[in-house]
Amino acid sequence: MSASGWALKPLPDMSEQQFLLWRDLLESRTGIFVSEQRKSYLQSSLMQRMRELHYDDYQAFYDYIINSPLGKIEWLQLVDCLTVQETRFFRDAAAFKYVASFIRERQLQFNKKNPLDIWSVGCSSGEEVYSLAMLSQEALKPFGKIDTYMVTGTDISVPVLNKARLGLYSQRRLSNLSEHYFKNYFTRVDADQVEVVAGIKYKTCFAQVNVLQLDKVAKTQRHIIYCQNLLIYFRRWRREEILNHLVERLSPGGLLLIGMGEMVDWHHSQLEQVKGHQITAYIKRAGHKNN
C-alpha cells in the first residue's frame, strides 16, 4: 500500500486487553496514568505513530517496542507522541511574578561563584526555561548581576528537548510576551519565526531526565525548582515520591513551585508553604541540607 494509503487507512479500536497493556507500559516507563476515560487519547496518540511506521495492529506494535532492539530506539520517539507537551511563555503569570520577587529579595547571595541555579522539571519545548532566564536577567539587571544565573530544563522526551535547544519559535507563540521582552530577547529568523538571543541561550542548558529516575540525579542544591503541569499526569503516591526527591535537591531557603491544585493537602517537614499570591509554592527551611 502507498504511504498516503496508510495515512488514510482507519485503524481498529483498541481491545480492553490492549488498552491495559499499553496503559501499564506507559505508566511503568513514564509515570503517566491514563484512566479508562482517556482511552481514546491513548489510542489516537499511538495511531499517529503506528501510521507513520505502517503498523495496523496494537499488539504487533507493542511486541516490537518490548522485544525488538530497535524498539528501544523507537520508544524515544513514541514517548514524544504519548506525552502532552502543551506549554507557552510565561504560562502562569502569578508564579513568574513571585519568582521575580524571590530573586530580587535574595540577589545579594548570587555571584559568579554561586549563581542563581534554577531547574525547570518537565520543560517541554523550552518556553518555560527561556521565560525563567529572561525573568532572571530582568530581576538581576538593576544590581549589575546579569552573569549570575543559570537555568536547566529537563524532560523525558528527546525530540522536545532538541526543539528547546534550538530556541526557535513561531511568532504566534509569543503573543502574551510584552513588547520589551520581544524586542530584547528575540531576533527575527524569517517572516514567521523568531529565535531566542544567544545571551539568553548561553544561560540555559537542557538534559533528558525521567522524573521516575530522580534518585539517579545528583543532589545539586538548586535555588528554585519549577515543576508545573507535570505532576497532574501521575497518581498521588508517585507525585509524593517525585516531590520528596525534588526537596532533596533544593537548597535551604530555596523555592519549590508546582502548579495550582497539582498536590492538594501535601505537607513536607522541611518546607513552609507560601501563603497568598495565588500560587502553590514552598520555601525550604534553613538548616536542611541534603548532600
Ligand SMILES: C[S@@+](CC[C@H](N)C(=O)[O-])C[C@H]1O[C@@H](n2cnc3c(N)ncnc32)[C@H](O)[C@@H]1O
Ligand atoms: C504539559 S508539559 C508542561 C510543560 C511546562 N512545564 C509548562 O508548564 O508549560 C509536560 C511535560 O512533561 C514531560 N514529561 C512527561 N512525563 C515525564 C517524565 N516521566 N519525566 C520527565 N518529563 C516528563 C512531557 O514530555 C512534557 O514535555
